[in-house]
Amino acid sequence: MDKRSNITLKQLEALYWSATLGTFALAAERLGMTQSALSKRIVELEQEIGTPLFDRSGARARVTDAGECIIPKAKQMLNLCDDILIAVRGEHGLRGICRFGISQLMAITSLSEIVTKVRVSHPEIVLEPRVAVTQELIQDILKGETDFALGPGSSPDPVIASLYLRSVKLIWVCSPKLSSGIEVVNSETLQQYPVISMSTHAGSTAILNSWATAKGLKFRRIVASNSPEAVAALTIAGLGISLLSSPFAERFIATGELRALPIDQEIAVPDLDYFLHWRTDNDRILPKAVRDIALSVCRDTPAVETNPREIVP
Amino acid sequence: MDKRSNITLKQLEALYWSATLGTFALAAERLGMTQSALSKRIVELEQEIGTPLFDRSGARARVTDAGECIIPKAKQMLNLCDDILIAVRGEHGLRGICRFGISQLMAITSLSEIVTKVRVSHPEIVLEPRVAVTQELIQDILKGETDFALGPGSSPDPVIASLYLRSVKLIWVCSPKLSSGIEVVNSETLQQYPVISMSTHAGSTAILNSWATAKGLKFRRIVASNSPEAVAALTIAGLGISLLSSPFAERFIATGELRALPIDQEIAVPDLDYFLHWRTDNDRILPKAVRDIALSVCRDTPAVETNPREIVP
DNA sequence: ACCGCTTACGAAAATCGTAACTATG
DNA sequence: CATAGTTACGATTTTCGTAAGCGGT
Numbered sequence: 001m002d003k004r005s006n007i008t009l010k011q012l013e014a015l016y017w018s019a020t021l022g023t024f025a026l027a028a029e030r031l032g033m034t035q036s037a038l039s040k041r042i043v044e045l046e047q048e049i050g051t052p053l054f055d056r057s058g059a060r061a062r063v064t065d066a067g068e069c070i071i072p073k074a075k076q077m078l079n080l081c082d083d084i085l086i087a088v089r090g091e092h093g094l095r096g097i098c099r100f101g102i103s104q105l106m107a108i109t110s111l112s113e114i115v116t117k118v119r120v121s122h123p124e125i126v127l128e129p130r131v132a133v134t135q136e137l138i139q140d141i142l143k144g145e146t147d148f149a150l151g152p153g154s155s156p157d158p159v160i161a162s163l164y165l166r167s168v169k170l171i172w173v174c175s176p177k178l179s180s181g182i183e184v185v186n187s188e189t190l191q192q193y194p195v196i197s198m199s200t201h202a203g204s205t206a207i208l209n210s211w212a213t214a215k216g217l218k219f220r221r222i223v224a225s226n227s228p229e230a231v232a233a234l235t236i237a238g239l240g241i242s243l244l245s246s247p248f249a250e251r252f253i254a255t256g257e258l259r260a261l262p263i264d265q266e267i268a269v270p271d272l273d274y275f276l277h278w279r280t281d282n283d284r285i286l287p288k289a290v291r292d293i294a295l296s297v298c299r300d301t302p303a304v305e306t307n308p309r310e311i312v313p
Numbered sequence: 314m315d316k317r318s319n320i321t322l323k324q325l326e327a328l329y330w331s332a333t334l335g336t337f338a339l340a341a342e343r344l345g346m347t348q349s350a351l352s353k354r355i356v357e358l359e360q361e362i363g364t365p366l367f368d369r370s371g372a373r374a375r376v377t378d379a380g381e382c383i384i385p386k387a388k389q390m391l392n393l394c395d396d397i398l399i400a401v402r403g404e405h406g407l408r409g410i411c412r413f414g415i416s417q418l419m420a421i422t423s424l425s426e427i428v429t430k431v432r433v434s435h436p437e438i439v440l441e442p443r444v445a446v447t448q449e450l451i452q453d454i455l456k457g458e459t460d461f462a463l464g465p466g467s468s469p470d471p472v473i474a475s476l477y478l479r480s481v482k483l484i485w486v487c488s489p490k491l492s493s494g495i496e497v498v499n500s501e502t503l504q505q506y507p508v509i510s511m512s513t514h515a516g517s518t519a520i521l522n523s524w525a526t527a528k529g530l531k532f533r534r535i536v537a538s539n540s541p542e543a544v545a546a547l548t549i550a551g552l553g554i555s556l557l558s559s560p561f562a563e564r565f566i567a568t569g570e571l572r573a574l575p576i577d578q579e580i581a582v583p584d585l586d587y588f589l590h591w592r593t594d595n596d597r598i599l600p601k602a603v604r605d606i607a608l609s610v611c612r613d614t615p616a617v618e619t620n621p622r623e624i625v626p
Numbered sequence: 627a628c629c630g631c632t633t634a635c636g637a638a639a640a641t642c643g644t645a646a647c648t649a650t651g
Numbered sequence: 652c653a654t655a656g657t658t659a660c661g662a663t664t665t666t667c668g669t670a671a672g673c674g675g676t
Contacts, residue, residue: 005394005395005398005408007322007394007398008321008322009320009321023655024655024656025654025655025656032641033643034642034644034657034671035657036642036644036645036656036657036658037641037642039655039656039657039658040642040658041641043657049397049398049401049402050402050406051401051402051408054390056649056655056656056657057650058650059635059650059651059654059655059656060650060654060656061654061655061656066400066401069400069401070397070400070401073393073400074397076389076393077390077393077394079388080318080390080393081318081390082318083386084320084362084383084387085320085348085362085382085669086378087382087386088362088363088364088382088383089362089364093362093363095318096318116544188433192649200449206507228594232557242649269644296638299408303373307629334644336630337630338629338630338631346667346668347667347668347669348630348631348632349631349632349667349668349670350666350667350668352630352631352633353633353666353667354666355630356632367631369630369631370674370675371632371675371676372629372630372674372675373629373631373675374630374631386633391639393666400675451666478647571637
């Protein structure tokens with residue numbers, strides 16, 4: 001008998017995602033199929049090449065050395081597969097799902113433009129944007145659940161690359177109901193009025209905390225929501241003051257629901273820097289294409305300018 | 314619905330072989346399946362990428378520009394697939410069929426060593442050596458039916474690379490029954506005794522003809538077989554004299570069935586140069602591995618020596 | 627009329643999901 | 652005991668070969 005290799009691209013894709021996501025279940029979800037089916041695919045591939053690719057002795061399957069060895073090759077093959085579609089049908093040919101994380105603010109300000117541009121240049125790509133706070137954005141990237149993220153903050157993990165996008169001003173706001181008693185934001189104001197902030201996982205909260213400790217300021221946090229919409233609603237209701245990103249707060253200021261509070265120059269809150277984050281080992285073509293569009297949409301400064309805030313490891 | 318690419322390695326292999334062999338039927342034979350099934354695979358692939366890969370308007374399917382464009386990528390993917398097997402299981406991992414052409418002489422002198430070495434280092438590879446004469450060897454390579462060939466002569470086709478292996482002496486032989494009347498081979502001998510030669514497609518015949526015209530000699534050809542064994546048998550039977558490669562004739566000389574005839578120095582027959590021939594666009598891993606072994610077995614000179622007779626375009 | 631490719635259709639094989647089972651922490 | 656992975660099995664889908672059909676030389 002003349003047995004050919006019979007390795008399948010689907011098997012290699014299963015390997016690729018199982019390895020990057022670290023879990024069969026996540027990989028199966030990403031590939032739109034059952035754990036069971038994916039498990040069998042991996043077993044098939046292992047039988048095909050005659051070597052175990054995962055070590056199942058522990059709680060979760062860990063990639064073996066043999067697996068690590070062939071993953072880059074599998075990645076290359078998957079990329080070449082995308083290359084073929086691009087070569088034949090142009091950029092429009094790219095087809096598949098791109099999942100990315102995005103902060104609430106970016107979702108409001110830039111998401112529609114990103115989606116529009118992707119729909120124009122890659123009509124066959126399905127986008128799955130997930131709104132979340134900074135820490136979740138980063139973790140989702142690390143777990144491979146998302147291909148990239150648009151959000152503030154950064155990660156010390158060397159596998160994550162971050163590219164500076166723009167700075168956003170943070171402003172203190174409160175309900176007009178409360179505004180009569182507040183002139184400027186200072187230590188006294190913070191003593192007097194409770195602060196409504198986002199959860200500790202959010203980038204703006206990180207700024208808030210580090211700012212307070214740096215300036216030696218104390219404040220009362222009464223709510224920590226994961227949604228800026230919720231924070232805005234609570235602030236509008238007059239429950240306290242909050243530190244919101246300027247573009248986000250603008251909407252409410254324009255309608256008169258919120259009022260911007262001036263702040264002492266000496267205790268100025270630093271700007272919130274937004275970045276494009278992605279895994280350096282994620283060099284698949286499809287996510288890169290979407291990433292590039294997101295970058296072109298969200299990048300404040302012209303691409304030629306070398307920005308010192310780029311922290312690509 | 315989230316349709317993924319669904320391009321299959323089998324489809325790409327069908328494309329690859331159909332393109333190189335120029336015919337669906339040949340490709341199907343090479344891949345061990347039916348024309349029908351292969352045709353459908355190609356159609357599947359075309360539907361998958363949304364572009365016709367072959368132009369069926371003519372008598373035979375011709376590769377379109379789109380096809381030419383993706384073939385190198387397909388080739389890369391197939392190679393990476395082989396790479397994976399090699400990476401995981403070492404060189405032993407290579408699996409598949411390697412078909413190559415070989416001249417009768419090489420088949421007698423070197424084939425067993427080639428097969429042995431391949432079996433040792435690549436136990437999973439199935440070899441399909443085909444004995445043929447020079448012109449057929451080259452044509453089989455051009456048609457892609459064989460991956461390489463070991464034989465004399467060369468081809469003007471730029472797609473064929475040829476690497477010098479060794480020189481073989483050609484000697485005139487005859488049956489001992491005739492030897493009484495023959496002392497040396499000269500123009501008189503050639504007038505007197507008929508010449509038994511291989512078919513016009515054989516390398517030794519090419520040498521014989523060019524030698525005769527160069528020296529202004531005439532001879533009577535009475536048989537033109539495609540088998541040196543047949544030529545030897547006829548010569549042993551005493552039907553005439555023949556020009557055989559020295560290593561091949563040795564066996565019969567040793568048994569006394571044939572006798573070597575000295576020849577006038579002035580009309581010496583040039584040596585027959587043997588080459589390893591292959592298509593330069595055949596860079597698949599498996600045939601290259603076998604080719605390298607064949608080269609190491611058959612190459613007379615050490616690999617480090619730069620041989621002026623190498624004619625790799 | 628031959629050769630090369632496609633289409634039709636029935637049989638065989640592969641793939642997938644539900645669900646039950648096993649093992650780890 | 653909750654999470655992660657494997658196994659069993661029936662249903663759907665895919666793949667393949669035989670045989671017939673079609674078009675070009």
